[in-house]
Amino acid sequence: xxYHHRDGSNPSHPAGDSRKHPLRLxxxxxxxxxxxxxxxxxDAGLLAYRELDExxxxxxxxxxALSDLRRGKNTRHLLTGLLRQSVFGRLAGYEDVxxxxxxxxxxxxxxxxxxxxxxxxxxxxxxxxRFETEWLATKENLAVLTNLSGVWIDRVYDRHPxxxxxxxxxxxxxxxxxxxxxxxxxxxxxxxxxxxxxVFNQFGDLERCALRPGNVxxxxxxxxxxxxxxxxxxxxxxxxxxxxxxxxxxxEVYEFLEAESFSYAIRLPxxxxxxxxxxxxxxxxxxxxxSDVRRYHASFSYQAATWTKPRRVVSxxxxxxxxGSNGIRGSCTRASGSSSPT
Numbered sequence: 001x002x003y004h005h006r007d008g009s010n011p012s013h014p015a016g017d018s019r020k021h022p023l024r025l026x027x028x029x030x031x032x033x034x035x036x037x038x039x040x041x042x043d044a045g046l047l048a049y050r051e052l053d054e055x056x057x058x059x060x061x062x063x064x065a066l067s068d069l070r071r072g073k074n075t076r077h078l079l080t081g082l083l084r085q086s087v088f089g090r091l092a093g094y095e096d097v098x099x100x101x102x103x104x105x106x107x108x109x110x111x112x113x114x115x116x117x118x119x120x121x122x123x124x125x126x127x128x129x130r131f132e133t134e135w136l137a138t139k140e141n142l143a144v145l146t147n148l149s150g151v152w153i154d155r156v157y158d159r160h161p162x163x164x165x166x167x168x169x170x171x172x173x174x175x176x177x178x179x180x181x182x183x184x185x186x187x188x189x190x191x192x193x194x195x196x197x198x199v200f201n202q203f204g205d206l207e208r209c210a211l212r213p214g215n216v217x218x219x220x221x222x223x224x225x226x227x228x229x230x231x232x233x234x235x236x237x238x239x240x241x242x243x244x245x246x247x248x249x250x251x252e253v254y255e256f257l258e259a260e261s262f263s264y265a266i267r268l269p270x271x272x273x274x275x276x277x278x279x280x281x282x283x284x285x286x287x288x289x290x291s292d293v294r295r296y297h298a299s300f301s302y303q304a305a306t307w308t309k310p311r312r313v314v315s316x317x318x319x320x321x322x323x324g325s326n327g328i329r330g331s332c333t334r335a336s337g338s339s340s341p342t
Contacts (some may be wrong), residue, residue, distance in 0.1 A: 043092045043108050050088070051113050056159075058152050059084045062295055065148070067140045081113040082131045085122055088112050097128040149206045150232055164239035165260075166202040169226060169248060171218040174211075184214035197225050219249035223256065232259050241265075251306050268313065277302065278315045 021061050028301055053059050063080025089103060094095045104122040105107045123131070136145065174194040176183035185192050193214040199207040207229045233240060242257050242264040249266050256266045268274060275282070295316055303310035 037043065043106065046088050046092055046108050046112060056155055058155065059087065061151065062148050065144045067138065068140060069135060079135070082128065083121055084112050085128065097125055097132060100125040122336045124184060134317040146208065150208060151227065153205050153207065154232065162238060164241065165233055166241040166243065167207065167223065167229060168199070168200045168301065169244045171197050171247065182213045197221060199225055199229050210319060219250060222248060226262060234260065251308065254311065274302065281315060
């Protein structure tokens with residue numbers, strides 16, 4: 001006895017299935033299965049940032065300040081839209097323009113570029129490449145970009161003014177690959193790089209920056225970066241502070257900050273005189289280390305050979321487990337102005 005399907009096919013026969021009709025599933029026809037890759041996005045959170053941008057007018061302000069040197073009449077995107085795509089692309093974590101081709105079809109990015117963006121694509125990879133390497137690289141636009149972060153910060157602070165400002169200056173490393181103009185080997189970082197200089201405030205906002213060759217000193221060009229930031233806050237009713245690492249422990253920085261009524265805390269490099277002044281903080285206690293973390297402070301007047309006057313130095317001992325890792329053999333020593341940042 002053999003078993004047969006209702007359609008008459010024999011499942012035990014090698015060719016039995018060949019007489020079967022194609023498999024058809026009876027889906028509810030009110031439901032549709034479609035691939036909508038051009039209508040979905042993983043960056044919907046950018047819309048909230050775009051709303052804030054719209055209220056504050058930040059990218060409108062930046063786009064209006066840029067000089068459009070394009071001579072052709074067929075300009076598909078305004079500079080403001082290109083600036084938005086560049087800024088919001090970085091905000092979403094895309095570090096360069098290589099993803100622009102995909103982002104140009106993303107509905108969120110198309111909406112961000114301009115109000116009519118949903119009806120057309122955003123800028124392509126080649127367009128964004130020309131925007132960032134040619135149109136923004138002119139002398140006029142580079143000057144605008146250098147000042148733009150400060151202009152944006154002032155726009156925000158006009159609505160919510162702070163009661164104090166703490167400026168933090170530091171250098172960083174930007175590794176390079178190939179023969180890029182200005183890149184050089186830096187022995188401290190152990191790589192070929194640029195050596196940019198940044199000024200941030202206590203809220204994490206970038207006040208100003210400068211791209212420098214990789215082989216310059218950490219404090220190189222500090223005044224060109226710091227002075228315009230200080231000038232913006234000069235006539236505002238707030239407390240002013242500055243902090244920096246040992247690279248900025250130079251008399252010119254102290255004197256500039258004191259003339260601008262900035263209190264400051266700048267780390268000092270180690271030397272024998274300072275070590276002798278804080279020797280009592282460097283002694284290891286007898287017996288087992290205490291279970292709780294103990295820190296000790298010392299404050300004294302100190303004048304280096306290059307200083308025109310003495311300044312107050314505050315030294316803080318670090319926990320035993322960190323001794324020798326940084327500072328002056330386990331202590332953090334800073335030269336201070338009238339007061340130090342809290």
